[in-house]
Amino acid sequence: MSKRVECSAAERSTSLFVRLSFCPSEHLVSAISQLVSDFCQMGLRDLDISYRFRMAAHELAENITKYSTNSRVSLEVELAEVEGVQMLSVRTRNETSPERLIEVEKRLKELKSAVDPVELYDRMIEETAPLEGVSGLGLARIRAEGGLDFDYEITGNELTLVVQAPVPKPYPMGSA
Amino acid sequence: MTRLRKETHDKLSIEPLLAGAKLELVLSGTCDSFAVEALGVYLSQVTLEVRRLSLSQVAIDVSRVVLLTSSSLKQLITFLRPIKLGELPCSVEFVVDDGKPWQRRCLAALVRMCPNGASLRDINAAGASHLSQALPRAASELPPA
Numbered sequence: 001m002s003k004r005v006e007c008s009a010a011e012r013s014t015s016l017f018v019r020l021s022f023c024p025s026e027h028l029v030s031a032i033s034q035l036v037s038d039f040c041q042m043g044l045r046d047l048d049i050s051y052r053f054r055m056a057a058h059e060l061a062e063n064i065t066k067y068s069t070n071s072r073v074s075l076e077v078e079l080a081e082v083e084g085v086q087m088l089s090v091r092t093r094n095e096t097s098p099e100r101l102i103e104v105e106k107r108l109k110e111l112k113s114a115v116d117p118v119e120l121y122d123r124m125i126e127e128t129a130p131l132e133g134v135s136g137l138g139l140a141r142i143r144a145e146g147g148l149d150f151d152y153e154i155t156g157n158e159l160t161l162v163v164q165a166p167v168p169k170p171y172p173m174g175s176a
Numbered sequence: 177m178t179r180l181r182k183e184t185h186d187k188l189s190i191e192p193l194l195a196g197a198k199l200e201l202v203l204s205g206t207c208d209s210f211a212v213e214a215l216g217v218y219l220s221q222v223t224l225e226v227r228r229l230s231l232s233q234v235a236i237d238v239s240r241v242v243l244l245t246s247s248s249l250k251q252l253i254t255f256l257r258p259i260k261l262g263e264l265p266c267s268v269e270f271v272v273d274d275g276k277p278w279q280r281r282c283l284a285a286l287v288r289m290c291p292n293g294a295s296l297r298d299i300n301a302a303g304a305s306h307l308s309q310a311l312p313r314a315a316s317e318l319p320p321a
Contacts (some may be wrong), residue, residue: 026209030187030206048277054243058243059246092181122288122289125209125285125289129289130257133246137246137250140286145285
């Protein structure tokens with residue numbers, strides 16, 4: 001994990017934080033992404049940022065719903081000042097199969113190292129277009145369309161995935 | 177006369193409007209996992225209608241859509257593929273609301289996939305605008321999140 005994601009409490013000042021622990025369910029995905037959108041809108045009052053993170057949260061929540069191998073999953077959203085920069089992040093944790101971990105790590109490495117995430121996303125669209133019923137575009141879309149950075153950690157069978165971006169300073173709570 | 181009808185699936189509604197050789201589909205609501213299959217089936221029917229009625233253009237208005245997941249995008253990719261391959265002689269115009277920048281960013285990927293058959297238009301603008309002139313191409317060109 002990068003220093004920015006895992007920095008110490010002394011370097012980090014959290015303005016807003018929500019953690020959801022839930023049993024993976026398709027019925028919860030839209031509600032979770034809506035909550036993330038509301039969280040972003042409350043803190044930043046920027047519809048475009050809220051949409052980018054809503055889309056990311058939806059794609060990530062769908063993934064953990066599809067691929068989790070047990071009922072212990074979580075999604076966190078945090079607005080924090082990290083080393084003087086306001087960062088908004090969404091973090092998911094879930095356990096999944098070794099085969100899925102190998103596949104997702106390969107994809108994440110490719111996305112993290114991509115010089116041009118849009119070119120990679122376009123290539124993936126071309127490659128998956130002939131395949132029926134397979135999207136496989138969610139993570140690439142978060143990077144290319146959402147403009148969000150990835151970080152991840154794999155411990156045993158648990159995958160922790162973070163998407164984040166620097167954002168403007170949040171509105172003070174309680175202001176109109 | 178089109179055989180397509182207005183349909184509602186969970187939080188997504190699709191309404192067809194036929195005017196001459198142009199078919200407009202107005203999508204409203206949320207394109208999430210509960211709407212994906214229905215969207216795919218509907219777009220398959222649109223393909224049949226394009227052939228049956230020899231339509232030259234399909235406009236897909238997403239300006240009232242609040243969320244479009246990658247699985248929903250996949251359905252649009254599947255719909256566009258025969259157009260890209262020259263198997264369906266028809267063009268597709270995605271109608272977006274530039275007041276919601278995500279819509280243009282999202283659909284632009286499909287225009288890049290099928291530049292000769294797909295375009296984007298702001299619902300509030302007079303004419304169509306092609307992607308290369310109107311879209312940030314790389315993530316680094318996005319405004320700060």
